[in-house]
Amino acid sequence: MAYNHQAIEQKWQKRWDKDGTFEAKDEGDKPKFYCLIEFPYPSGEGLHIGHPRSYTALDIVARKKRHQGHNVLYPIGWDAFGLPTENYAIKTGRKPADITKENTDTFRRQLKSLGLSFDWSREVNTTDPAYYKWTQWMFLEFFKAGLAYKTTLAINWCTSCKIGLANEEVVSGVCERCGGRVEKRDKEQWMIAITKYAERLLQDLDTVDYLEKIKTQQRNWIGKSEGAEIDFEVVDPQGSVTPIIKVFTTRPDTLFGATYLVLAPEHELVEQITTNAQMSEVQMYIKTTSLKTDMDRGNDSNEKTGVFTGAYAINPATQKQIPIWVADYVLTGYGTGAIMAVPAHDERDFSFAKKFELPIIKVIEPPALQEVMPADVGVSHAAQTAIKIISDCFTGEGQSIHSGEFSGRSTAEAKKQILGWLEEKGLGKKTINYKLRDWVFSRQRYWGEPIPLVYCEACANLPLKEGETVQTHGWIPVREEQLPVVLPDVDHYEPTDTGESPLASIEDWVNTTCPNCFGPARRETDTMPNWAGSSWYFLRYIDPHNDSAFASTEKLNYWMPVDLYNGGMEHTTLHLLYSRFWNKFLFDQGHVPLSEPYTRRHSHGLVLADDGTKMSKSKGNVVNPDEIVRDYGADALRMYILFMGPFEEPVPWSLNGLIGVRRFLDKVDRYVRSWKEVEAEDFGKIVEPRIKKVSDDIDAFKFNTAVSEFMSLFNDLGDQSVTREQLKKILVVLGPFAPHLMNECWELIGETRLVEEQSWPEFDASLLVQDEIEMGVQINGKVRGTIVLSPNAEEQVAKELALADENVQKHLEGKEVVKVVYVPGRILNIVVK
């Protein structure tokens, strides 16, 4: 006797559509609530079964907020630019725009079939010119503010496809699609100076309510470290001008232990300082490292590699000559691209020095063992620590030794004093370094927003802004009234042989007139990364049809900030950080009302295949949501996807689990059908605490236990009827989880209007408190019996009840009671001897 989910779901979805039940109003007396999920990339595979996990969870939150009298904005759109669509288009000879249209149609149909309470009237699409007009406009704001600039960077280049590759497309050093050799090639790229916002992106984390692990990951990604930049003079064998090598270190206190310098292979001074004798070896080394990824280079399990340049520098503290090496464990993007190596106190320097037999000088004395150890740490740990200090290098803090006048200082003091000494001598300065790098904003691709700049040689000396000295270098912004710069609709958009964007070969698009002098000029042919459109979409939802601004000030003031934003942990360091940055920039320019866009950020775990691995087409373990909705219903899918495990953690899919939830929904359906109005009998003590718990669980994002609470409730009710009021409360609270069936049940018991229009139940406090609880009685920490008593009973009462228990008596016999631990409502533990 299963209910007919197909009929019921269609019926109520039509009704919601017709009534516009979930459309948000841009004004009103109700408090606003802006609830946001990460909009999907409409891939050709269709909706992934994981998408509904996040969407249903926030759907439940959104629905609950509506019941509680909020004006809720829960919008949806498409993040549709990107590589997979373009690659598929090239492969099939079709147009990316056509493919995107098909994919979004599929996604829309699939999402609608789930009964999600999105406001479909606000749908946005990043590939819509009416949308990316504003992405381009914002890019120009960055440009005009001097935050967008061009620089030369190495990109991955497939020598066979003759195309630039994303890191992801390079698999173990070769091109993912053709297996061809990949090399690094220099290319001019647009950059956006996110590093100028590093400090604020860091500081303002204190003002938002994100899960702590999200904050931690962002902090670590920004990677602020305070340290020193120290100048090392190169001993020049030719005796001409002496080059200076600047190194960054967080441990200036170890300067006396610096026994060699290491430059990144890309460091600009490498060629200049390398001696003739060493030149060919160094060049060979640079060539081999250019094929490695940063991750390979940092990998400690690989043997350290490096090569001596033949040159020496002077350690300013010891005045000793120390050799200069080139090694790929030093990265060019971090710090100054050069380090002073202190092998006695840095593990990577240590293993490098061991391998190449470089001197190791100890300059920090570890604190005495008892100081390292907190009193409560066991002996074995002490032994382990001791072993570690003796055999390895010591990277902790301690006391300086062999450090001239600074010997005897603590690490903190030595840092400060050596830095002071360097500053005095003009050999170094205090610096703050961030791991965060500027944002590479160029892609040599077709399917992205064109960068709305025009290159005009005649205007090369124009200042960027009136009265400023910074020049445009010939890059002139397209005039606002000429936006959007629309992607040309062409038949061929394959990448070119030269590494230029495919747009470069479309001559009548590239050739244009300069917006400034109206002379002949050429368009920028690079496009923006997919991150651009997704950095501000939450602003467009607020006023999606506005064609004179990305959103009106009044509406921005009304809806911002986003009250709750949910997305995957995998977006923490890129999308989430980029969009915070983007919003901060718009705030600085006076375009948005708040510096931080998201008040609260939550995350969901991936849905894995039933074998615990990632779902993938090639493995054939992909679950199709259409089939699930067809065979078991959207309500069952919605409830199961949340029941399957803790919301924040990855969980394997299980069809059996889904069937279990469907059985539960059938049970609810049967219960309502056979329900009879009762007056006297009251299950309040059963119903109220349970639906209160569900309500609390929703707020705490514990959807899995919310579902199990419902199951437990119906198990307890069996076939006994509750009062109409109790049943109505149950249906309303269950509504966000299974909205189709609950509306049907609502109708079945003769109620009118939609469940969605009901207010969230108030809970009767008198029914929530428990008069009696069952408590465990332990003897020496082992449970020997249970007693039933009031949760706040006196210790004496508990003891008497416990002593009445036969088994407890047995275990107490002939023993002496040493201590009694009684925690009301929790435990009674009797300690005996």
Add this chain to the structure above:
RNA sequence: GCGGAUGUGGUGGAAUUGGUAGACACGCAGGCCUCAGAAGCCUGUGGGAGCAAUCUUGUGAGGGUUCGAGUCCCUCCAUCCGCACCA
């Protein structure tokens, strides 16, 4: 390698945040209903011993703190996510 997380029955997971480990669900076993099946309902179900009451063991491994540890501390192991041109 670096950063973030996770580890509990045959399976997914729960545990009032230091207080009766295994809620809820799947699976399995037995029963009721049925001409039979499906569906539904009831009972049992971590391992070991016992007819049973009960005892014992048990939350990745090892150690520690505590009256009491899945939960806190230390060391290790395994797995997952991210690492900047996938989205």
